[in-house]
Amino acid sequence: MRRCEDAVLRVHELTKVFDGIVAVDRVSFSISRGEIVGLLGANGAGKTTTLHLILGLIRPTSGRIEIFGRDIERHRIEILRRMNFSSVGVNLPPNLTVWENLWLFAQLYGVSRAQERIAEVLELLEIAHLRDARTGRLSSGEMTRVNLCKALLNDPELLLLDEPTASLDPNIADKVRRLLRQIQRERRIAMLYTSHNMRDIEEVCDRILFLHQGRIIAEGSPREILEHFRTRTLEEVFIRIARSGEILVSQRER
Amino acid sequence: MNLRRVGILVLRYAFVYRRSVIRLVEVWFWPTMELLLWGYVTLFLQRVGEGAVPRLVTFLIGAMILWDVLYRAQQGITLSFLEDVWVRNLLNIFCAPVRLSEYIAATFLFGLVRVGVTLISLAALAWGLYHFDLFEMGFALIPFMVNLLILGLALGVITTAIILRFGQAAEALAWAVPFLLQPFAAVFYPVSVLPPSLQVIARAIPCTYVFEGMREVLRTGTFRWDHFGWALGLNALYLGLGLWLLVRMFDLARERGLLGRLTMQ
Numbered sequence: 001m002r003r004c005e006d007a008v009l010r011v012h013e014l015t016k017v018f019d020g021i022v023a024v025d026r027v028s029f030s031i032s033r034g035e036i037v038g039l040l041g042a043n044g045a046g047k048t049t050t051l052h053l054i055l056g057l058i059r060p061t062s063g064r065i066e067i068f069g070r071d072i073e074r075h076r077i078e079i080l081r082r083m084n085f086s087s088v089g090v091n092l093p094p095n096l097t098v099w100e101n102l103w104l105f106a107q108l109y110g111v112s113r114a115q116e117r118i119a120e121v122l123e124l125l126e127i128a129h130l131r132d133a134r135t136g137r138l139s140s141g142e143m144t145r146v147n148l149c150k151a152l153l154n155d156p157e158l159l160l161l162d163e164p165t166a167s168l169d170p171n172i173a174d175k176v177r178r179l180l181r182q183i184q185r186e187r188r189i190a191m192l193y194t195s196h197n198m199r200d201i202e203e204v205c206d207r208i209l210f211l212h213q214g215r216i217i218a219e220g221s222p223r224e225i226l227e228h229f230r231t232r233t234l235e236e237v238f239i240r241i242a243r244s245g246e247i248l249v250s251q252r253e254r
Numbered sequence: 255m256n257l258r259r260v261g262i263l264v265l266r267y268a269f270v271y272r273r274s275v276i277r278l279v280e281v282w283f284w285p286t287m288e289l290l291l292w293g294y295v296t297l298f299l300q301r302v303g304e305g306a307v308p309r310l311v312t313f314l315i316g317a318m319i320l321w322d323v324l325y326r327a328q329q330g331i332t333l334s335f336l337e338d339v340w341v342r343n344l345l346n347i348f349c350a351p352v353r354l355s356e357y358i359a360a361t362f363l364f365g366l367v368r369v370g371v372t373l374i375s376l377a378a379l380a381w382g383l384y385h386f387d388l389f390e391m392g393f394a395l396i397p398f399m400v401n402l403l404i405l406g407l408a409l410g411v412i413t414t415a416i417i418l419r420f421g422q423a424a425e426a427l428a429w430a431v432p433f434l435l436q437p438f439a440a441v442f443y444p445v446s447v448l449p450p451s452l453q454v455i456a457r458a459i460p461c462t463y464v465f466e467g468m469r470e471v472l473r474t475g476t477f478r479w480d481h482f483g484w485a486l487g488l489n490a491l492y493l494g495l496g497l498w499l500l501v502r503m504f505d506l507a508r509e510r511g512l513l514g515r516l517t518m519q
Binding site for chain 2: 052059077081091150
């Protein structure tokens with residue numbers, strides 16, 4: 001595990017077992033301020049479970065999660081005020097307008113000057129014109145951007161993004177990737193990013209963690225990963241890991 | 255518990271209702287239909303029985319309105335929770351700095367608002383249609399309401415805990431749980447009508463004492479403090495058990511990853 005002195009998130013030997021099935025297996029990593037880390041893996045590799053463990057939605061079987069130097073189990077509410085989350089599988093109440101939804105979450109997160117902040121994030125995601133639209137009437141791409149607005153409302157120091165470009169067309173997906181890079185540069189937000197879109201990962205992430213059956217089996221910058229696996233694209237790495245992850249696990253352990 | 259966050263969550267429900275005609279209508283629709291049904295059935299029974307049961311209208315309509323207080327209080331909590339499950343917003347709430355206690359307090363407070371609106375509407379309608387004066391019970395109405403609201407809270411918390419544990423497959427319980435109690439709780443008839451074995455069950459249900467007490471007040475004008483004490487004591491017990499169960503189920507949900515599964519179902 002790479003040691004980061006200015007780590008925003010530290011995960012140490014994290015394990016989660018559901019009814020005898022190991023979903024996350026002794027996972028250790030950390031994320032520094034301003035770093036974007038991609039969490040990759042096939043379906044069922046343990047990505048979402050890892051995100052939910054970090055959010056404190058799931059209690060670990062063993063191991064420790066420290067965010068901003070504090071244990072998530074003991075300081076969950078204080079920690080959650082300083083981080084945020086967006087997932088393609090989560091929605092906002094459909095009969096409220098975009099502005100109402102964002103205003104309510106701004107209040108829950110204790111955002112000062114909420115109205116200005118909402119206007120700012122709506123501009124940032126280029127959806128200011130949707131301010132008074134009901135979220136239930138938005139396209140999935142627009143909804144994804146509203147979810148990202150919600151995730152940026154409290155100017156988080158740590159942002160967890162679960163497949164943030166999954167339902168976006170290539171044009172908007174590209175804009176979102178650029179935006180995330182821009183936010184990272186300007187505000188130095190640390191991000192943990194899951195995606196099945198390898199282009200997302202190559203363009204956005206500084207570092208990648210490949211998960212297979214709950215274990216990290218490869219870790220490094222996109223370039224380091226490509227060199228290590230002697231492939232030209234991350235997609236090839238992804239397929240190789242998905243199909244022969246067991247062998248790679250044993251090689252890594254040796 | 256942060257009261258500001260509770261207030262914001264209450265406001266969230268108010269926003270949802272303000273923008274949903276169906277939900278607004280629902281606050282009045284079912285209670286009004288029930289009142290019309292029970293009211294006219296009662297009038298018919300009184301006419302057929304030629305006044306054999308004195309104050310039949312008062313007993314039955316009073317019972318129906320007070321039952322609705324209990325039912326709406328329970329629904330306020332459970333349906334608010336289910337609403338967040340249905341629209342897949344539950345994770346957004348619990349990923350925000352919101353405590354379970356704040357969330358439940360908000361659902362209960364908003365449930366109180368709904369109960370208040372329904373109660374006032376029903377009281378007005380019952381007076382207009384059947385000359386039934388809910389406030390004839392006077393001071394006694396307050397302790398009755400307190401006990402019914404506490405039981406509604408306890409049942410709401412228990413139902414939410416069960417849904418949290420068993421997922422949406424258990425959501426029918428949101429409507430079923432209060433009606434499991436109704437036949438034994440002496441809502442529309444006295445406990446003495448029940449067979450002795452069921453009377454034991456009836457005495458373990460807090461609202462039994464409320465409905466018995468209501469009939470006593472309407473018949474004799476006497477408020478039975480012993481009934482009030484029993485109802486309050488049992489309510490405290492069930493509310494304590496309900497809260498314990500909810501915390502336990504929330505812990506279990508975190509242990510088994512049920513919150514995520516409930517949202518992604």
